[in-house]
Amino acid sequence: MAVALFCIQLDFFALNLAIPGISAELDVSVSAAQWTLSAYMLALGCLFIVGGRIGDVFGRRGALLAGNTLFAAGSVGCALAPGLGLLVAARIVQGVGAALVFPVSVAVVSNVFPAESRARALGAVFGIANIGTALGPFVGGGLTEGPGWRWIFWLLAPLSALALLTGVLFVPDSRDAGAPRQLDVPGALTVVGCLGSLTLTVERGSAWGWGSARTLVLLGAAVGLGAYFVRREGRVTHPLVDLRLFRNPPFVLVTAMGSVANMGYGVTVFVATLYLQGVRGLSALTAGLVFLAPALVVVGAGPLGARLAPRMRPTAVMALAGVVAGTGMITLSLVTAWWLYVPVFAWCGLGLGLGWTFATVATQQVVPPARAGEASGVVLTALVTLGAVALAAAASAIAALTPERGAEAAYDAVLRVGGGVILLAAGVVLVVRHRLVVSGRVPPLSVHAPRPATDAPDRDRSAD
Incomplete structure (x- = not known):
């Protein structure tokens, strides 16, 4: 694997x-x-x-x-x-x-x-x-x-x-033993059409123009097909996506925070590439060498998440990753000294890498193993699709700000807004989780959990 x-x-x-x-x-x-x-x-x-x-x-x-x-x-x-x-x-x-x-x-x-x-x-x-x-x-x-x-x-x-x-x-080999060997083909075609239209809109919208007929038609198709897919999946006997996943609050919180972290990761890499080559004048190879600092930290994000998993609840790990990532992105926008840029870039990589990597690990802890592939597919779809949306938004913002403020100022503004959004998301996750604890829907945070951490209530951990 x-x-x-x-x-x-x-x-x-x-x-x-x-x-x-x-x-x-x-x-x-x-x-x-x-x-x-x-x-x-x-x-x-x-x-x-x-x-x-x-x-x-x-x-x-x-x-x-x-x-x-x-x-x-x-x-x-x-x-x-x-x-x-x-x-x-x-x-x-x-x-x-x-x-x-x-x-x-x-x-x-x-x-x-x-x-x-x-x-x-x-x-x-x-x-x-x-x-x-x-x-x-x-x-x-x-x-x-x-x-x-x-x-x-x-x-x-x-x-x-x-x-x-x-x-x-x-x-x-393994599979969901409770599911018949048949796929919801109409549902599959619908979700492919929905996500295809949305992805194409995001990827090419800036080139076509956000108000162009092609962009608006594709966006409308994505919305219509998405609405039909949700309605269909709630009625069929064996759905492509069990909508009960979204009644699992920890799954929703982890997926949302992971998506925000991945959005930040994509934007930071995009902005840093433009900055290193456009402002600093580095070659592609030298820029690649600079990227080794945050990327090597990202390598450690997977094992770090595994070490945190038995000691902290998944939503707590995700919120921690958001705080690290958000502060790193904002600080990166303020750094002018070259010697400080690389370690701050690495700090960004730690939070952003932990956020999007641990999202996939954490969701496997709050869903039954029989539906692990389905849950993973939903999480990865959210991460990739919203990451593409963030990249398109960042590119449009930079294009709009550069003539007025200059390229470097535009890059800094995008990083600050992105860092602020991630910090806000981390705060929202902690507040929502606290309310769930107070209502008894999830267990409280535990620093020394006696078993692998899970946020899911008992009914969500069962095979059904």
């Missing part, structure tokens, strides 16, 4: 710095080359929920192997693509594979390991996977300036094959 998720993390964070190289080699505009990222995110964001539920219903081992196969094949296709069209198509294949691998991987670990070691196992998996996050900018910048961007995918192909071989040999 760790190798498979490592490949996905490395792929995403490496390709961001390769866009100029792709544009130059394929003789297309940077805006057109950006579709290599947009198409991947479109496939990924649309299919997380479907991928997680496919694993729960039809067997996680088969879904995982299919996802790894698609990701490896897509990597080879990207490396060989002669033009932008085939490159984008191969990126979609990669995105479909990743949408199967990510939620199913989490569910496999949740079902293989017992409750007392589950958080530690997931923390270790995400710790290794986050090495891909750490190496991504460095690998992307280095390979793009060296042998070329295609070598990013030539690196991913054998690693994905290794993950596939390991899965064939060692991963046991």
Whole structure:
């Protein structure tokens, strides 16, 4: 699982710095080359929920192997693509594979390991996977300036094959024994259409214009399909998403705080990339080296979350991550000395990395293992979709502020607003949780929990 998720993390964070190289080699505009990222995110964001539920219903081992196969094949296709069209198509294949691998991987670990070691196992998996996050900018910048961007995918192909071989040999099968082997196909098509429309709107809205007909039609389609999906899932016998998940307050709080942290992570990486290359004038490779500081801290976020899990309730860990992240983002906007920028950037990485990494670990503690894939798919969908929304908002804000204030001031303003939003979210989580404790719906915070932490009330921890 760790190798498979490592490949996905490395792929995403490496390709961001390769866009100029792709544009130059394929003789297309940077805006057109950006579709290599947009198409991947479109496939990924649309299919997380479907991928997680496919694993729960039809067997996680088969879904995982299919996802790894698609990701490896897509990597080879990207490396060989002669033009932008085939490159984008191969990126979609990669995105479909990743949408199967990510939620199913989490569910496999949740079902293989017992409750007392589950958080530690997931923390270790995400710790290794986050090495891909750490190496991504460095690998992307280095390979793009060296042998070329295609070598990013030539690196991913054998690693994905290794993950596939390991899965064939060692991963046991598991599934939701209470669910029939059938998928809510109309529900799946509806949610894919909804998320696809929303993701495409967010990804291309700034280029098309937020008031353009294409943008408004897609946004309207996303809202309409989303409303129909919620109504349908509340009526069908075997829904794609059990809406009772959203009656589990700890699940909702952890998912919301994790989404806000991931939004902050995406915005901070985006702004820092612009700042380092545009204001400081660093090359892609040197900027990648600067990113190693926060990224290496993110690597430790998975194991750190695992250590905190037996001692603190999940919502408390998420709120703590929000405080660290929010203060880090605001401080980063105030730093002028270069020697102080790197450690503050690392402080940001600690809070933001802990927030979005632990969200996936924590939600596995507050849902039944049988529906682990479904819960993971919902969480990842929220993280990725809202992260894309935050990036689009940040890009629009920077474009609006730069002519009046200048680029550096615009970057600082976006970081301050983002940090304030994360601090506010952390405060809201603690207040809501306190009210739930007072009403007796969740247990109080415990520094030394006698068993793996869970916020879920007894009825939410049961298999039904």
